[in-house]
Amino acid sequence: MARPKVGEIDRSSSADKVEKILQGAMQEFLAHGYAGTSMDRVAEAAGVSKATVYSHFQDKEGLFKALIEKLARKRFHSILGTQPLKGEPYMVLRGLAATALDQMVNDQEYQAFERLLMGESARFPELAQVFIHSIAKPAIETISKYIASCSELNIPDPEATARILIGSLVHFVITQEIMHGKDIMPMEGDRLIDALTHLIVNCAD
Amino acid sequence: MARPKVGEIDRSSSADKVEKILQGAMQEFLAHGYAGTSMDRVAEAAGVSKATVYSHFQDKEGLFKALIEKLARKRFHSILGTQPLKGEPYMVLRGLAATALDQMVNDQEYQAFERLLMGESARFPELAQVFIHSIAKPAIETISKYIASCSELNIPDPEATARILIGSLVHFVITQEIMHGKDIMPMEGDRLIDALTHLIVNCAD
DNA sequence: GTCTATATTATGATAGAC
DNA sequence: GTCTATCATAATATAGAC
Incomplete structure (x- = not known):
């Protein structure tokens, strides 16, 4: 778990959170598909709150598109x-x-x-x-x-x-x-x- | 629409209903996938009530499996x-x-x-x-x-x-x-x- | 057998505290 | 920027009338 323990200070930067969210989104979307994935589970898998997910991505569709484009770029190389x-x-x-x-x-x-x-x-x-x-x-x-x-x-x-x-x-x-x-x-x-x-x-x- | 008008008697048999449900299920599942399909929409597409769907099929998963097996048999021929x-x-x-x-x-x-x-x-x-x-x-x-x-x-x-x-x-x-x-x-x-x-x-x- | 109405839970999205 | 708590809606599934 990269998530800090209770009482610890979360030193992860905003960019780190984006990366963690995309990691969680990858895990969930790849396993359950678009409709089968809930934003609650994405947030849980990423180790952040759901509100944080929505502060970095417009909505579920926007997160999904960002993820697919990232994965496509990665595969391209x-x-x-x-x-x-x-x-x-x-x-x-x-x-x-x-x-x-x-x-x-x-x-x-x-x-x-x-x-x-x-x-x-x-x-x-x-x-x-x-x-x-x-x-x-x-x-x-x-x-x-x-x-x-x-x-x-x-x-x-x-x-x-x-x-x-x-x-x-x-x-x-x-x-x-x-x-x-x-x-x-x-x-x-x-x-x-x-x-x-x-x-x-x-x-x- | 095969659905009888208000005041008319619905003369469709039980077997007809099963067929109508499978037709509606086909339309919805093929268009929106498993998780993206709701039983409400299946019932609406089939022209029956949701309770009728559940009276002929155990649950969403059972309906889905019955549909896929039917389609596979059809394609086989x-x-x-x-x-x-x-x-x-x-x-x-x-x-x-x-x-x-x-x-x-x-x-x-x-x-x-x-x-x-x-x-x-x-x-x-x-x-x-x-x-x-x-x-x-x-x-x-x-x-x-x-x-x-x-x-x-x-x-x-x-x-x-x-x-x-x-x-x-x-x-x-x-x-x-x-x-x-x-x-x-x-x-x-x-x-x-x-x-x-x-x-x-x-x-x- | 079929319907309407409803119980219950889960979901997408946001408000407001810190 | 991030969280907790919450809203509004939509989903699966069923109870009970006819």
């Missing part, structure tokens, strides 16, 4: 860690797919974020678009450019192919982890990666 | 309409992908269903698994078997390849339609289908 992305196509694509899949499968926060954004994408379309703009689009562009740069692959449509690569991986995480399909239709991630790289690398006419 | 799935691979796979993509893109109810299940998959994991079991798994198996039956394609892992096909299509619908990405990173569905069929058909060693 951790997409495949700015690898050089040069070298022999088979190994590069394989490493790329393996790294991305491993990160998504082992990152519960990512999965909760994806769940939240999809679930709220009807009520908050502009927040879903923040995700598209700052995460999905850059990822597609990066891979698309790499594929286009590999003339020996002879890929007619690099962008569509990049979407197949990313879409296969993300959908695998959605079905296996997010929607809890791994017990019902189990499959090793390596099989997907093998099949993907095989398709992309071995189809040069 | 409309997956690619039991096509024969025989013939020359390139045309069969192309037709399959085009039909599936067209159906998903133009079916708002499907998109809302997917959104709802993903959004609630943390709170109701068993309902997400109903979806996996009755929709995702059969689709993968059908396509997997077809791919395996085409020996001329020489695909090393038909099931992984089927997941790539379906995953690419579903993820395309998720990014473009459900998450409203089509204005930000537009792309014709035909390009995805061309790239997919090219990869699968032209990679025989």
Whole structure:
């Protein structure tokens, strides 16, 4: 608990409180969704009073939007860690797919974020678009450019192919982890990666 | 409005009421999610009193589960309409992908269903698994078997390849339609289908 | 079986003390 | 700036009349 004990002086600054509120909001919104989260619980999780939450954020919607934008910015900087992305196509694509899949499968926060954004994408379309703009689009562009740069692959449509690569991986995480399909239709991630790289690398006419 | 006017006798049977309640529940839950839906609004949308809703369903959770299971059963019977799935691979796979993509893109109810299940998959994991079991798994198996039956394609892992096909299509619908990405990173569905069929058909060693 | 009316609790948001 | 206490509303669920 960062909250000071009774009798102690709370030395946390206003900026600290904002950060604590956003932390509490993250915990609650990621776990229970927008409508399922109450401002009382956010305040409790943050270790501040509800009035303090409202003094820093206009209302529940404003807090939610601030949180999503913060999370999107954070994710933007951790997409495949700015690898050089040069070298022999088979190994590069394989490493790329393996790294991305491993990160998504082992990152519960990512999965909760994806769940939240999809679930709220009807009520908050502009927040879903923040995700598209700052995460999905850059990822597609990066891979698309790499594929286009590999003339020996002879890929007619690099962008569509990049979407197949990313879409296969993300959908695998959605079905296996997010929607809890791994017990019902189990499959090793390596099989997907093998099949993907095989398709992309071995189809040069 | 199916609701009888004042002074008229309500001749709807009990079974009719159950159906009306499920209709109202579908409208509300698909639009506002689980926590965002109130039983008052469900009753209003169904044209019955709230007490009637509770007389047919134990509680909000019971109504929600009954609805999701009904929708999953309904979708189970409309997956690619039991096509024969025989013939020359390139045309069969192309037709399959085009039909599936067209159906998903133009079916708002499907998109809302997917959104709802993903959004609630943390709170109701068993309902997400109903979806996996009755929709995702059969689709993968059908396509997997077809791919395996085409020996001329020489695909090393038909099931992984089927997941790539379906995953690419579903993820395309998720990014473009459900998450409203089509204005930000537009792309014709035909390009995805061309790239997919090219990869699968032209990679025989 | 179905309705109206109500009990009870939880929620978003704010007033006022310090 | 932050807290406690509170308001007004909306939610789940049920009691009791017909």
